[in-house]
Amino acid sequence: MKFGKTFETHLTIEWRRQYMRYGDLKVLIKRGVDRAPPPATTPDYEIQAYYRAFEETFLMECQNELTRVNNFFLEKLSEARRKHNTLKIQLLAYSHVPGHTSSDLSIGSNRIASHLPNRRRSSAEKKMTQRQLRSAYSEFYLSLVLLQNYQSLNETGFRKICKKYDKYLRSTAGAEWFDRNVEFAPFTDGHLLQYIIAEVEDLYTLHLAGGDRSMAMAKLRVPPLGEPTPPFMVFRAGLSLGMLIMLVMATAAIYWKRPPTADNIPGFMRLYRGPFTWVIFNFFMAANVAGWQRAGVNHVLIFEIDPRSHLLPATFLEIACVFGILWALSMLGFLLHDLIFVPDPFLFPLALILIMLGMLVVPLPIMNWPARWWTMKLVGRVVSAPLHYVGFADFWMGDQMVSLGNCLVDHYYIFRFYATCWLRSHLMINCFKPDVMVPIMSSLPAWFRFAQCLRRFRDSGSKSVGTATRSTIPSPGSSSPATWWPSSTAISGTYCGTLASSGSFVVNTSSSGPNWYTPFRSTTS
Incomplete structure (x- = not known):
């Protein structure tokens, strides 16, 4: 470079x-x-x-x-x-x-x-x-390292x-x-x-780490700029990707040989389409972070992430593959439930959702807890956008949620199925018919984005309200899919998807250089 x-x-x-x-x-x-x-x-x-x-x-x-x-x-x-x-x-x-x-x-x-x-x-x-002192010294040490890098x-x-x-x-x-x-x-x-x-290292070691310098430096140390990905992390990501490819091929072959019954096919498609969002989103995050690094975009500082705990592209790839492996194993269980003596195949999608949620929210210092906590806080800030100041990371997450509006509806269908239809005598096709909540759920991401722009307009008087026009155009197909012609649904979905994707593209590429930085990206300072 x-x-x-x-x-x-x-x-x-x-x-x-x-x-x-x-x-x-x-x-x-x-x-x-x-x-x-x-x-x-x-x-x-x-x-x-x-x-x-x-x-x-x-x-x-x-x-x-x-x-x-x-x-x-x-x-x-x-x-x-x-x-x-x-x-x-x-x-x-x-x-x-x-x-x-x-x-x-x-x-x-x-x-x-x-x-x-x-x-x-x-x-x-x-x-x-003591907790405040540790946090203050960690932040102060980071500022010293940034000054040294300067x-x-x-x-x-x-x-x-x-x-x-x-x-x-x-x-x-x-x-x-x-x-x-x-x-x-x-x-x-x-x-x-x-x-x-x-002196900061010595004081932290003596008074806040009980004299253990290795523990003190583990809390204070900031990875050097441009640090390459550890080979073992690349190996784990590659191994996970290979396992995922083999499982997906096996699942496709078994689906071709032993498809679900005609009554279960609608449930199979709906219940596994939502969790697939978790897989593909992390794949795209791996590609995004790798692209930002290749283009010279310091996303760690732009998103105000702690340099000590940010995720590398290989980590995102590994997370995507782990979710994909769970997704494929759950589908295999659904397809082969009679061979493994499980009478109800719909236990497997439920287990998949619960495991994924548990891996995200479990409050233990494992599985990249700082990154998981940052993600949950960011989603919470997007949902409560009108109540606090909105930063660049909030805008970015809001744009991603606008692009994932249909995925939010899929998760609503999953919740409604297990809350009202599962273990009850309902036709499977009736369990996934739209109701009054479907247009509300599909409109929520656009509302979150619009609320962000209103809050930014209130705080700074900028032109962010104009940006909200793009984000608040709902997809007619997602509001009432039973009453729209398929061609109208496809056209409206393509139009709204193009607008949302183009907005996300401008936001993502605007941070690649100073000439793009000001006119196309919402300022955060």
Whole structure:
């Protein structure tokens, strides 16, 4: 990967405007070379004058970039020092270290608390609990690592651009300027930042990890940028994919040889179409994340995910394959229920749904619990969109739910079947007829998206309400499928699907570069 793409991938989105403008300087060099006077028709003194003027212009731009980077780095370093001192006082007071009592906590907060109402002063001076301290130190350590990445990325950017200048201009001015200015710049001096990082690690190890440094670093450590996927994870994903392919082939062969009875075919199709959404969604997530990484989109920072616990494409592929294996095994049980002495084949779809839900919501620190908790919180924020501020991740999930409107109806049919029809004497075909809840369920994703846009319009006065028009067009086929001609259903479904997919495509691709970032994506800052 070229450094320009690496630079865009690894930068912190919130600080995008504070990095050196590597791309602009690269364009400046190319423009300077292209506009150089031709040697065949231009005197030597004019050529030398042109290159001297261009060198002065280029180095002046580099100096301006260096000044801006230095100022921002020093500002963030000062904030880090103040934050470090505050957390250190809180931690030592919590640990009852001699010389650090709870009265010390009010030293830094007296000025703030004096301007607050009486009922809020106590909260400003309250001692933090161990859980709060761990969370605060984890977040603070992450900010220090981001600042360290900012430092190294800008230093590499200046080195690369000076080297590129010397290469294209056949000069040594770039290297000389770098040695004279960047090597001794404040932002390249990482001693103080490294000292703060080391002290944070020591304090966390001693007071919050019981002296166990390995446990402390497991909580604090941030994976390096651009870390490759572990080979064992790729092996597990490939093994799961192979098992899924074999099971799907076996299921198709058995369905061809031993299809369900005519009465059970509608139930078989309806009950297994909904869970298949879980499989295909994770497959597409694996493709999305892999595509974002290849295109240089830092989705971890865009979606505000903890870098310590984000999922890699191989993990999404493994999750999709595990769900697919369960889905195929359940269908095999349905088709072969008489051979394994299970009288009711509809136990297998119910078991599949319960297992999938259990794997999602089980509150244990297993099976990527941070990612599962993040997903559940995100879905909850989409459902309660009018009640709180809406961020980019909320908009993204809302778009996905609009695209999955029919899948939500399928899950409603599953719930209704097991609540009202199962174990009762009803014709199977009647158990999956639409009722008044079907159009309501199919309209819910569009309402969630519309509520998000209304909330964003209220908070920022942006033009997000116009975006809601696309999201709130319901599919007539899903509202009353019994009364619409098949051609009308197909046309309306294709039209609405195209609108939803195009909107999702614009949202997803808008984060691939700064030129797409502002006009097509809802801002979150």
